[in-house]
Amino acid sequence: MRTGIERLTENLGLTLVGKTEAIRLVLVALLAGGHALLEDVPGVGKTLLAKSLARSIDGKFQRIQCTPDLLPSDITGTNIWNQSNAEFEFLPGPVFANVVLADEINRATPRTQSALLEVMEERQVTVDGVSRQVPHPFFVIATQNPIEYQGTFPLPEAQMDRFTISLSLGYPSEAEELQMLQRIKGGITVEELQPCISLEEVLELRHLCSNVKLETSLQQYIITLVRATREHEEITLGVSPRGAVALQKATQALAFLLGRDYAIPDDVKFLAPYVLSHRLIPSGGRRANTIVERLLKEVPIP
Numbered sequence: 001m002r003t004g005i006e007r008l009t010e011n012l013g014l015t016l017v018g019k020t021e022a023i024r025l026v027l028v029a030l031l032a033g034g035h036a037l038l039e040d041v042p043g044v045g046k047t048l049l050a051k052s053l054a055r056s057i058d059g060k061f062q063r064i065q066c067t068p069d070l071l072p073s074d075i076t077g078t079n080i081w082n083q084s085n086a087e088f089e090f091l092p093g094p095v096f097a098n099v100v101l102a103d104e105i106n107r108a109t110p111r112t113q114s115a116l117l118e119v120m121e122e123r124q125v126t127v128d129g130v131s132r133q134v135p136h137p138f139f140v141i142a143t144q145n146p147i148e149y150q151g152t153f154p155l156p157e158a159q160m161d162r163f164t165i166s167l168s169l170g171y172p173s174e175a176e177e178l179q180m181l182q183r184i185k186g187g188i189t190v191e192e193l194q195p196c197i198s199l200e201e202v203l204e205l206r207h208l209c210s211n212v213k214l215e216t217s218l219q220q221y222i223i224t225l226v227r228a229t230r231e232h233e234e235i236t237l238g239v240s241p242r243g244a245v246a247l248q249k250a251t252q253a254l255a256f257l258l259g260r261d262y263a264i265p266d267d268v269k270f271l272a273p274y275v276l277s278h279r280l281i282p283s284g285g286r287r288a289n290t291i292v293e294r295l296l297k298e299v300p301i302p
Contacts, residue, residue, distance in 0.1 A: 028165060037163040059199055075094065076095060106145075137206070212253075234291055243276060
């Protein structure tokens with residue numbers, strides 16, 4: 001299955017220039033069985049990443065453009081009356097896909113945002129009392145613009161906690177941007193991208209990631225980090241137990257991506273800012289990333 005990981009990484013690199021670390025982090029979220037939040041300005045490749053991932057794993061892709069008038073049923077689906085057979089039929093919403101892009105998620109109202117909660121956690125939606133499973137694997141990539149706040153509804157802590165990883169793609173370097181322009185003429189487009197692994201292989205990779213070994217001392221390191229966020233004087237709300245589980249699963253996935261069947265402290269240190277920062281509520285306008293980096297220096301490494 002190592003070749004599957006390599007093929008997937010290389011395939012995504014065909015359309016995304018200079019985004020090796022971002023690709024790795026998104027794959028960590030996918031293989032950890034979680035979801036990814038991309039906080040970035042428009043035009044840096046967020047939609048391209050989601051589409052490329054869906055095509056690479058031969059999965060169904062759906063995009064939700066979040067706006068204030070978006071209804072929960074626009075996400076989950078609804079029952080419609082079929083006159084020909086005189087009964088209601090369920091019309092599936094866009095969450096019935098393998099890769100779902102929730103674009104500008106913070107522009108949807110809290111009521112609509114909450115419609116994503118059940119499906120992101122339970123992998124099912126309930127409409128008119130009937131629960132329906134979404135396809136497996138199921139992976140949500142949500143985006144939000146960290147600069148423009150007019151007409152937005154900040155994500156509640158309960159929903160932020162559903163994302164395994166939060167990251168920013170950032171602007172490319174000058175050389176990468178030149179390479180991107182050169183690819184427009186002779187490079188491959190996302191529509192031309194061919195699947196490189198199957199959905200069944202993705203599920204198998206997830207299983208293999210869950211078998212990556214973590215020593216008890218490394219689990220204790222994760223717990224110490226998480227508990228330190230709850231006791232820190234500059235943090236109003238620390239990381240929940242779900243955050244500790246997410247960090248462990250992400251650590252296993254990263255170790256597997258790097259070709260190991262065991263995790264090491266460096267895996268935890270690399271992932272902690274991406275897994276923990278968005279789960280914190282700092283006090284006094286401080287930056288969550290800065291606090292996490294400081295804790296990584298203070299907490300002893302096993």
